[in-house]
Amino acid sequence: MEKKVARALAKLRRVRGLSEEEKYLFARSLVATPDERWRLHESFLRSHDLFTRSARRKYGFR
Amino acid sequence: MSGAILQGVPATTLDTDIWIDLPSRQYIRVLNLCRRLGAEVRANTVVDLSDGSTVNFLYQVHGLRGFHYEYQRAKRLNWLGMTVAVLPLKRIYASKKFVRRPKDLAHLPLLEQTMKLGRRLARETRKPVLDRAKK
Numbered sequence: 051m052e053k054k055v056a057r058a059l060a061k062l063r064r065v066r067g068l069s070e071e072e073k074y075l076f077a078r079s080l081v082a083t084p085d086e087r088w089r090l091h092e093s094f095l096r097s098h099d100l101f102t103r104s105a106r107r108k109y110g111f112r
Numbered sequence: 113m114s115g116a117i118l119q120g121v122p123a124t125t126l127d128t129d130i131w132i133d134l135p136s137r138q139y140i141r142v143l144n145l146c147r148r149l150g151a152e153v154r155a156n157t158v159v160d161l162s163d164g165s166t167v168n169f170l171y172q173v174h175g176l177r178g179f180h181y182e183y184q185r186a187k188r189l190n191w192l193g194m195t196v197a198v199l200p201l202k203r204i205y206a207s208k209k210f211v212r213r214p215k216d217l218a219h220l221p222l223l224e225q226t227m228k229l230g231r232r233l234a235r236e237t238r239k240p241v242l243d244r245a246k247k
Contacts, residue, residue: 061236062229076229079122084191091117094124102164103154106126 054081113219115198118189121226123219127158127166131199133179136171175210176203201227 058077065073079087095101100109113125132142139156146167151159157169176182176199186197199207205223208216 058233061233065229065232068225075122076120076226080120080226080230080233082120084118084189087117087120088191091124095126100126103160103166104164111126 051078051082051086057081113204116201116204116219116223116226118191118196118198119187119201119226120230121201121222123222127168129168129170131170131173131179131182133183134171139169139171142169173207175207201230 055074055078058081059074062068062073062077068076079090082090092101099105100111103111113121113123114128117123117125134141143153143156143159146153146159146161150162151167153159154166157171159167159169161167173182182199182203183197185200185203187200188195189198190196201223205220205227208219208223
């Protein structure tokens with residue numbers, strides 16, 4: 051996946067108004083398959099302990 | 113936002129919205145099916161699945177046309193071994209722009225940027241092929 055991201059990032063290099071980190075984020079997300087995108091999303095929630103409702107309630111989410 | 117995430121929007125969401133083609137008064141049919149699948153019912157339109165994820169059922173989506181019109185034009189994606197129909201980003205954008213809750217408005221720039229960059233990537237990817245064709 052990293053090769054695909056690097057190719058996409060090169061194509062987004064001249065986009066204005068985005069930092070390098072933001073461009074990387076978009077490049078990674080756009081070249082990923084739906085399954086990969088969903089995995090990234092779930093990993094993000096799990097890393098913040100927000101994946102399940104019971105976990106979210108600890109932080110005040112309803 | 114789940115449909116948007118599956119199409120490349122680098123966002124996150126706490127639940128998955130599923131649009132059901134039934135009158136809302138028949139919500140009990142959906143809840144019974146969820147119970148049979150081991151889900152825990154939280155409200156008339158909200159269930160927690162056995163993996164802990166939350167699903168929200170919608171019987172009407174504001175700012176869009178009817179279910180059949182949108183379903184025919186939905187994008188078909190392969191996701192977790194299934195083919196699922198998701199609203200195209202343009203239609204998600206239209207709905208959020210219409211609904212205008214703060215969280216919807218917050219997503220608009222991200223959706224817009226993703227559509228713009230997606231078009232740019234598609235254009236740039238086609239370019240070498242076109243250049244070769246010219247030669």
